[in-house]
Amino acid sequence: MRRQNNDELIPLDNSAIIYPPTVARYNSHIFRIAARLKVDVDPKRLLKAAEVTLKRYPNFAVSLHQGFYWYYFLPNRRPLEIYEDSNFPCGYIDRKKGANRYLFKVLYRERTIAVEFFHALTDGTGALSFLKTLLAQYFGLSRKEMEGDPHILYPQDPPSLEEGEDSFERFYKPRKALFASQTEAFHLGKRALYTDRVEAISARMSVEELKELSSFHQATITEFLVALLIEALQTIQEEQVDKERHYRPLRVQVPINVRRIFNSKTVRNFSLFTAVGIDPRLGHYEFEEILEQVKYQIRGGVNEKQLSLQISRNVVGRRIPVIRYAPNVLKKPFMKLLSDFYGDKLFSMTLSNIGNITLPEKLEGVVERLDFFLSPNKKNKVTSAAIGVNGYISLNFTSFLTHDTEFERRVLSALVERGVAVEVATNRRNEGE
Amino acid sequence: MAYCVKCGVKLEGGSQACPLCNTKVVAPPEIIGEEKYPLLVKEEGKIFHPLFDKTRKGIIELVLAFMVIAVITLIITAIAHKGTFSPWLAIISIIFGGLYLLIPLIVKVNYSKIATYYLILSGLLVIGINLLVEPEGWVAIVLLSLGLFWVLAVVPFYFPEGKRYLSLLLSIFSIALYLVLLDALHDNLLSxxxxxxxxxxxxxxxxxxxxxxxxxxxxxxxxxxxxxxxxxxxxxxxxxxxxxxxxxxxxxxxxxxxxxxxxxxxxxxxxxxxxxxxxxxxxxxxxxx
Structure with a gap:
């Protein structure tokens, strides 16, 4: 379908500009949010609901194009398709051939409805909003039944400008964007076999049990989970690296939804991250010490000043004339190479916790569980995401490692040892299967 | 549903082994159960895999971008000099230089393949330079030498382990042929x-x-x-x-x-x-x- 004359070019938001040029093998930048239902999915009904929902999210009805200076979106008028979920999560979406040029997919299978989004389009909160609205449409919720849920957008309401804004631009304050230089972090699976098939392990546990355990340590669930991840990373590094002087820092990237802090209603990307970690070159850290560090760093990093510094970093690239007017063919390779040095290399992994999600009463009765999966990348071959609903939290690990599940085992065993009942599911095939 | 005896986690119905530690589940089928609606798909359907990873793609694009910029700059310079400056030799060198850098990034890293491509490129470069600079003479000798180098240094790696002696015989014969051809090409006489x-x-x-x-x-x-x-x-x-x-x-x-x-x-x-x-x-x- 050709571009129409009145189509307006939609610039990517400031945090999204890094995603299209860095798409490659092992870097799909796709994430998935899935809802397991208590009833079978009707594909026809789902398609109808998806079409109605998409009208409410015009920012998602776009295709990606490469311009002379930057990538940009154009409205996509092709019919929306839904797909049977027949593959591993977070697979690559080809911007030209995949999903009818949409940058997201609606997937269904037996009792699962899932959405997979290219990160340039939105972040986890935006995708969750889309999924919840889709579910509300699918189950025919009335306006009254949807009211009070901050994520669900009523399809009959016109989309507001605020929903489609680039909040980074709005909250940008011209200040010096400091790029802290950091050393490369420890990465899992350096010598392990890997492919670009995403192997997932989903662990489901009671929010109550986890909350109790975290509260005992005077930490939030995210802080407690991050500390567990770092502890497992530390043990693995100690096993794999012979000499202490060759140890690398252990850093976990924790995305933060800053909509509440900056009071934004955008459905496009508006999350920042804080890097939390320890430096094992200073000695072995006990779990309590790790947790103290995590609490201190998360709480110290999540404040308006620190976050606005990150906003400045995100926005400043577009404002420097040399970068702004450099042709895209030059920007693309530099972004690929710099994203390694200023991104993937600096973190051992990511933990994205969307939090405990509340659903409208009618949905609560039909949604059994929610799952959130991030795509790993070549440096961070194992990554994790968490989401909670109906009193249960799903901690999902995604990995490129074909056999090595030592990290996941250590984290989940640590939870079991501390008295949390964990139920696991996977798409990994058993040895010899 | 069964539990892993090693990790203590509850396993999804129908699991034959723990996905974390691969410990086999030893339990009667009614305990193992069956998951009617598994959470994730185990089979792998069709999916498109991009060819290159990010770093490799970045370097390839960077080399190509610099090649294009350099060629455009040369063409503009030539136009500005109104024909007094011929950019072709420089353009050919840039293209070939770029290709030398790109080959190991594009083809599977394998000595014999890369060496073969490099020799073909070198041959083409020599032909190009010969045509542009001095349209007669030495190119045949250089090509012959490149060919001999290929036979001596690359061909042995194409032979299977047990038949390397054949490559030795081929090398001995090639050197003899090289001497004869070198003589023939030098002054058209077998002197x-x-x-x-x-x-x-x-x-x-x-x-x-x-x-x-x-x-x-x-x-x-x-x-x-x-x-x-x-x-x-x-x-x-x-x-x-x-x-x-x-x-x-x-x-x-x-x-x-x-x-x-x-x-x-x-x-x-x-x-x-x-x-x-x-x-x-x-x-x-x-x-x-």
């Missing part, structure tokens, strides 16, 4: 290859053959091997002088090859004596080898 080059080469090959047989089936020491190589070189020099004198119908047996001839004879005597003394010593010291 020295048949009368001097090939016979000398033959002597060196025979001498090296003896050394090789001795190294493969004997028990030579390092000094034996070095002496054998020096000996072969001396025979080569002697043969060169000898056949040169024959080709000019000289009555002398050797001229400047006389000293190497003496050295070769002495080395031969040393080698023979070394073998004899070793055997004698072994005989008297009851050693089997």
């Amino acid at each position: 020295w290859s048949l009368s001097i080059g090939l016979p000398t080469y033959g002597v060196v090959i025979v001498s090296l053959g003896f050394s090789a047989i001795r190294i493969k089936w004997g028990t030579p020491t390092l000094s034996d091997i070095i002496i054998s190589i020096v000996l072969s070189s001396c025979w080569g020099v002697v043969a060169g002088d000898f056949f040169h004198l024959r080709s000019i119908h000289s009555e002398r047996f050797l001229t400047w090859g006389f000293s190497p001839f003496i050295v070769a004879l002495l080395l031969l005597i040393i080698l023979i004596l070394a073998v004899i003394f070793r055997r004698v010593r072994n005989f008297f010291t009851n050693r089997l080898t």
